[in-house]
Amino acid sequence: MRILISSALLLLSNAFIFAQEPDWVRGKSREYQDEFYIVGVGSGDTRQGAENQARAHIAEVFRVNINANISVNKSETLNNTQGRVSAESKEVTRSKIDMGLKKTLEGTEIADVWQNPKDATYYALAVLDREKASMKFAERIRELDVEIGRLTMKTDSASGKIDKLKLLLLKKNLMSDRDELNSDLRIVSASGKGVEPPFSFEKENSEILGFLQNEFVIGVGGDGPAADVVTQTVTDMFTRSGFIVKRTTGKDADLIIKISTSIQPSEEPVDEWYYCRWGLVLNASDPVDGDLIFSSSQNGKSGQLTKDESKSRAVYDMNKKVGLLAAKVLAKLTGREE
Numbered sequence: 001m002r003i004l005i006s007s008a009l010l011l012l013s014n015a016f017i018f019a020q021e022p023d024w025v026r027g028k029s030r031e032y033q034d035e036f037y038i039v040g041v042g043s044g045d046t047r048q049g050a051e052n053q054a055r056a057h058i059a060e061v062f063r064v065n066i067n068a069n070i071s072v073n074k075s076e077t078l079n080n081t082q083g084r085v086s087a088e089s090k091e092v093t094r095s096k097i098d099m100g101l102k103k104t105l106e107g108t109e110i111a112d113v114w115q116n117p118k119d120a121t122y123y124a125l126a127v128l129d130r131e132k133a134s135m136k137f138a139e140r141i142r143e144l145d146v147e148i149g150r151l152t153m154k155t156d157s158a159s160g161k162i163d164k165l166k167l168l169l170l171k172k173n174l175m176s177d178r179d180e181l182n183s184d185l186r187i188v189s190a191s192g193k194g195v196e197p198p199f200s201f202e203k204e205n206s207e208i209l210g211f212l213q214n215e216f217v218i219g220v221g222g223d224g225p226a227a228d229v230v231t232q233t234v235t236d237m238f239t240r241s242g243f244i245v246k247r248t249t250g251k252d253a254d255l256i257i258k259i260s261t262s263i264q265p266s267e268e269p270v271d272e273w274y275y276c277r278w279g280l281v282l283n284a285s286d287p288v289d290g291d292l293i294f295s296s297s298q299n300g301k302s303g304q305l306t307k308d309e310s311k312s313r314a315v316y317d318m319n320k321k322v323g324l325l326a327a328k329v330l331a332k333l334t335g336r337e338e
Contacts, residue, residue: 219253
């Protein structure tokens with residue numbers, strides 16, 4: 001009888017504990033205080049769903065910061081004194097944001113899970129230790145400072161303009177990475193402070209901008225039936241990125257981008273569709289020694305209901321592709337190849 005009574009009491013005790021709602025379900029946690037942790041609470045029909053939502057709530061803290069930075073970046077323009085170049089920086093892509101958040105949230109842990117006995121809903125508590133995250137961010141920022149300093153010395157001794165351009169653009173990207181990490185550090189740090197840079201952002205960006213607008217010229221030229229369209233697309237893209245661009249393939253430029261196009265429309269329809277084959281070759285090279293910086297050959301087949309429409313579609317598809325290739329050239333120059 002005593003055994004039965006003890007077992008019953010144990011079951012009642014467990015049921016009480018199971019039903020006891022943790023304080024963090026409604027928001028604040030006594031154990032994980034805001035001074036030391038960033039917390040997120042999630043709920044769902046499954047434990048995994050609740051945990052994912054809890055992590056997502058912590059991510060939202062950083063998304064607000066990232067979106068604020070995007071708003072600032074979108075208002076920035078690059079203009080030289082003669083008005084030849086004007087460019088708004090592009091909004092950071094969602095994939096890049098997600099990648100940055102993933103790195104930011106590496107230290108997030110699921111501290112507790114509770115299931116409501118009334119409706120079987122799961123609740124999860126995700127926590128990010130401010131001190132541990134701050135140390136990680138500060139360490140990475142200091143590593144970037146060392147790398148930025150190394151790039152500055154290499155830039156000063158660069159022999160060719162293309163080499164100098166690559167180093168300057170890589171340094172610009174690293175400074176952008178540093179700025180984002182420092183913003184994250186200010187969020188997780190209890191003091192709200194980041195790591196002061198050992199260099200002047202204003203001075204470094206001014207040097208990069210001055211080189212793009214005054215010392216480096218990109219020459220763009222093309223041949224074939226779609227030359228005017230594709231060269232304009234490439235010209236516009238690099239102009240928006242802050243470069244001086246001229247329609248030339250001679251040695252009066254520091255980087256030459258040459259595009260060859262071809263179109264071969266079909267004379268007879270296939271199942272009432274006319275098809276037009278197209279080809280595209282883009283080469284980016286150093287005009288001094290002829291070394292290729294980037295080279296790609298693309299081809300495709302575009303179909304429409306009339307012969308003229310198929311040719312127009314081919315030009316459209318070719319122009320879309322050349323934009324992607326130009327982006328790869330830019331990624332090559334900035335050291336952000338995928």
